[in-house]
Structures are given as C-alpha cells and as structure tokens.
Amino acid sequence: MPKTIMTIDDSPTIRQMVKFTLKSTDYQVVEAVDGPDALMKLSGQRIDLFLSDINMPGMNGFELARKIRGMPAFKFTPIVLLTTESDQAKKAEGKAAGATGWIVKPFSPEQLIAVIKRVCP
Amino acid sequence: MTNDLLAQMRFGFRQEARELLQELNSVVLALESEPDDRELLDRAFRGVHTLKGSGGTAGMKELSAFAHKLEEVFTAAREGKLQVNSEITDCTLKSLDLIEQMVETEGDLADRSKIEVIEATLANLLPNHAATTLASSLATVAAVDVRHLYRILFKPDTTIFYSGTDPKNLLDELFTLGECRVTARLGDLPALDQMDPEKCYLAWEIELISSLPEEKIREVFAFVEFERN
Numbered sequence: 001m002p003k004t005i006m007t008i009d010d011s012p013t014i015r016q017m018v019k020f021t022l023k024s025t026d027y028q029v030v031e032a033v034d035g036p037d038a039l040m041k042l043s044g045q046r047i048d049l050f051l052s053d054i055n056m057p058g059m060n061g062f063e064l065a066r067k068i069r070g071m072p073a074f075k076f077t078p079i080v081l082l083t084t085e086s087d088q089a090k091k092a093e094g095k096a097a098g099a100t101g102w103i104v105k106p107f108s109p110e111q112l113i114a115v116i117k118r119v120c121p
Numbered sequence: 122m123t124n125d126l127l128a129q130m131r132f133g134f135r136q137e138a139r140e141l142l143q144e145l146n147s148v149v150l151a152l153e154s155e156p157d158d159r160e161l162l163d164r165a166f167r168g169v170h171t172l173k174g175s176g177g178t179a180g181m182k183e184l185s186a187f188a189h190k191l192e193e194v195f196t197a198a199r200e201g202k203l204q205v206n207s208e209i210t211d212c213t214l215k216s217l218d219l220i221e222q223m224v225e226t227e228g229d230l231a232d233r234s235k236i237e238v239i240e241a242t243l244a245n246l247l248p249n250h251a252a253t254t255l256a257s258s259l260a261t262v263a264a265v266d267v268r269h270l271y272r273i274l275f276k277p278d279t280t281i282f283y284s285g286t287d288p289k290n291l292l293d294e295l296f297t298l299g300e301c302r303v304t305a306r307l308g309d310l311p312a313l314d315q316m317d318p319e320k321c322y323l324a325w326e327i328e329l330i331s332s333l334p335e336e337k338i339r340e341v342f343a344f345v346e347f348e349r350n
Contacts (some may be wrong), residue, residue: 020126020127032161069283076282077285078285079285097282098284098285100344102344109178118288118290118291118344121292121293121342
C-alpha cells in the first residue's frame with residue numbers, strides 16, 4: 001500500500017514541487033496550506049509522514065509538530081521540517097517539538113526523496 | 122494542479138530540448154569529421170545526458186529511457202571502449218531526430234517500432250554488454266579500491282520512537298551501502314513486566330564494509346546523532 005505524506009506549506013510552488021516529486025516516487029500526497037488546515041484534514045486520515053514548512057502564518061511548523069506529536073494516532077509518525085536555515089538552534093527547536101528530521105531549503109527532488117526514504121521507506 | 126505543473130514543465134523542457142538538439146546536431150556533425158576530438162565527445166555526452174535528466178523531470182519517461190540508451194554509447198566512447206565512427210554518428214543523428222519527434226509530440230509517437238529499431242542499433246554499437254558490465258565493475262573496484270570496514274555501535278535513546286524514527290529504517294539503509302552485518306545487543310532489555318513497549322531497549326553492533334567515505338555513513342544517522350549533541 002502506498003505511503004501517504006501530508007505536505008504543509010503556504011507556498012503553492014513548494015507544495016507543487018513536493019507533490020510532483022513524491023507522486024513520481026509512488027507516494028500519495030495530501031496537501032495543506034497551513035497548520036490549522038493540516039489539523040482539520042487529519043481526522044480519520046492515515047498519514048505516514050508529515051512534511052511541514054516552519055515559517056507559516058498563524059501557526060508555525062514547531063507548533064504544528066508539537067500538536068501532531070501529541071495526538072495518539074501520530075505518536076510515532078515521522079515529521080520532517082523544511083527550514084531555510086541550517087543552524088543548530090532551529091534544528092534543536094524542531095527536535096524538541098517532536099520533529100524527526102529536517103530538509104534545508106532550497107532542496108532538489110533527489111535530496112527530498114533521500115530524506116523521505118530514510119524516515120519513511 | 123499537477124497537470125498544470127506538468128504542462129508548465131513540459132513547455133519549459135520543450136524550449137530547452139530544442140536548443141540542446143540544435144547544439145547536439147552540430148556537435149555530432151563535427152564529430153563525423155573529427156571523431157577523436159575529446160571536447161566534441163564530451164559536449165555530445167553532456168547534451169544527451171541533460172536531455173535524459175530534464176526529460177525525466179518533465180515526466181517524459183520514454184524519451185528519458187531512450188536518451189539513456191544513446192548516452193550509454195557516448196559513455197563507452199568516453200571510456201575508450203568504443204571508437205567514434207560514421208556508424209555511430211549516423212545512428213546518433215537518427216536518434217536525435219527521433220528525440221525531436223518525441224519532444225514535439227510530447228512523447229505521443231504514433232509509431233513506436235522506430236524507437237525499437239534504433240534502440241536495437243544502439244545496443245549493437247555497444248561493446249559486448251556482459252563484458253562492459255564486468256569491465257566497468259572491475260574499473261570501479263580498481264578506481265576506489267579502498268573499502269573501509271566500519272564498526273558502528275548504534276545505541277539509540279530509549280525514547281527514539283517518540284521522535285518518529287524507526288531504528289530499523291536506519292539499519293536497512295546501511296544494508297544498501299555495502300556488505301553489512303548486524304548483531305543486536307540485548308543487554309539492556311528489562312524483565313517483561315518492567316518493559317514499556319513504546320521504548321527501545323536494543324542496541325546494535327554493525328560491521329559495514331563499504332567503499333563510501335565516513336561522512337556518507339554518518340549521514341544515515343544525521344537526524345539521530347543530533348540528539349546526543
């Protein structure tokens with residue numbers, strides 16, 4: 001059964017790129033435009049991995065990661081954050097929020113696939 | 122959405138491909154009279170390689186697969202396994218025509234038999250396939266020849282599952298990097314009535330023989346190693 005990945009980003013370009021790349025690698029993709037949209041789309045939905053931007057209006061990626069990690073259904077589900085900075089502080093903040101890993105923007109489709117396959121083969 | 126993006130990417134690819142094909146045609150014509158010119162050969166290879174990659178990215182799988190066959194010929198020529206001759210340049214020009222048709226029809230070729238005919242011709246140009254594979258794998262061994270033995274102790278935090286990391290995925294990835302042997306350490310396993318099923322009590326000793334450098338091996342643990350720092 002193909003794995004389902006939720007991509008959360010306010011940029012349609014990033015969502016398109018992620019969706020296009022992942023679909024061509026046989027993942028199913030659910031899109032959300034921000035944190036609240038993601039949480040709304042979660043009920044009853046099976047998600048095998050979350051791929052979320054950090055800087056989003058309303059609820060940032062850390063807050064979203066904390067909320068998702070707190071839900072029993074997603075206690076162990078990988079959460080990968082997209083970050084523009086590669087600094088350790090942001091990564092530590094992500095880890096503390098329950099994130100599994102990160103991808104530094106800009107990234108190529110190959111880098112995206114490599115990270116996704118690592119945490120959700 | 123996806124279809125829009127794909128349409129945009131194909132549009133972009135068509136522009137790129139037209140330029141590449143124009144360049145490639147003149148390079149191949151020049152190769153006809155200068156078959157030993159290394160720079161021309163490199164340019165031909167790069168052009169075909171780019172067509173393969175960009176075509177694949179634009180979702181044109183058939184074009185990409187076909188360009189790959191053509192690329193193999195130029196790879197062999199660059200490695201000195203194949204001498205560029207008129208047979209090769211002729212077949213390449215035919216291949217470029219076919220790629221152009223694929224580009225203009227967005228891969229919707231009416232006549233697929235043409236592809237098969239040219240692919241067969243390309244395959245015949247290559248030195249014996251089995252011999253190529255063996256020679257190139259020997260060449261790889263000779264080129265790197267430094268195979269490292271890595272001994273790794275992977276002892277994750279007991280709470281690793283709460284970070285969304287499944288240690289098994291990391292072990293599986295190591296198996297793709299070389300010859301790998303894994304032994305589980307059960308020493309920290311508590312008695313059954315003390316055990317929290319959501320915690321990880323295992324550690325793994327790993328012996329990995331790989332030609333990859335250490336940083337590539339460490340990359341597998343990039344997300345978990347961080348927690349320790």
